[in-house]
Amino acid sequence: MDKTAKTEHPVQELIAKRWSPRAMRERPVPRETLLSLLEAARWAPSCFNAQPWSFLIATRDEPEELERMAGCLVESNRAWARRAPVLMLTVARLTFEHNDKPNRHAWHDIGLAVGNLSLEATARGLYLHQMAGIDRDKARDTYRIPEGYEAVTGIAIGYRADPEILPDALKERELKPRSRKPVAEFTYSGTWGQSWANGGG
Numbered sequence: 001m002d003k004t005a006k007t008e009h010p011v012q013e014l015i016a017k018r019w020s021p022r023a024m025r026e027r028p029v030p031r032e033t034l035l036s037l038l039e040a041a042r043w044a045p046s047c048f049n050a051q052p053w054s055f056l057i058a059t060r061d062e063p064e065e066l067e068r069m070a071g072c073l074v075e076s077n078r079a080w081a082r083r084a085p086v087l088m089l090t091v092a093r094l095t096f097e098h099n100d101k102p103n104r105h106a107w108h109d110i111g112l113a114v115g116n117l118s119l120e121a122t123a124r125g126l127y128l129h130q131m132a133g134i135d136r137d138k139a140r141d142t143y144r145i146p147e148g149y150e151a152v153t154g155i156a157i158g159y160r161a162d163p164e165i166l167p168d169a170l171k172e173r174e175l176k177p178r179s180r181k182p183v184a185e186f187t188y189s190g191t192w193g194q195s196w197a198n199g200g201g
Helices: 013-017 031-042 063-070 075-081 106-123 136-143 168-175
Strands: 053-059 086-093 127-131 149-158 191-195
Touching (some): 013 106, 031 053, 031 106, 053 063, 053 106, 075 149, 086 106, 106 127, 106 149, 136 149
């Protein structure tokens, strides 16, 4: 099942191949590979170079820890994500370290770090599925996340599996063709709503 994006304009192959499956094999991900993924995240840009990201990590090497982290996901995500060999929670520091003022770009910067991580994973034959559906209060209690920090997303990492392992509703979503809004629908010039891609402005 080829899920490579059908792009309107040429892009790098890694971007076209990046995809977020739910069906993942239980095959472990080597620790050295995970360290390379995290190194890619480390070199993401951030406001004031604050690097406001932290990652809580659980792997299949420690099944109890993996199940503990799965417990921080909402039930609909827990149903499929507990099969993944790696689960992570991203955590944002909400203030700048150098002046303790609010960092309203922290979540944005975590997105950049995970973007780097996801492309490194794709280059290594791995897949990520990011999840907004987490229980932030449970994550705080489970991992003693301190004040001034907040859990942002969950991430499942692994190797693709046959969608047949998923419940019917999720299998249908897995097999559906990928789609995105055309560039013309989100690029403006001159005034809001006047498409830049279609020659406006």
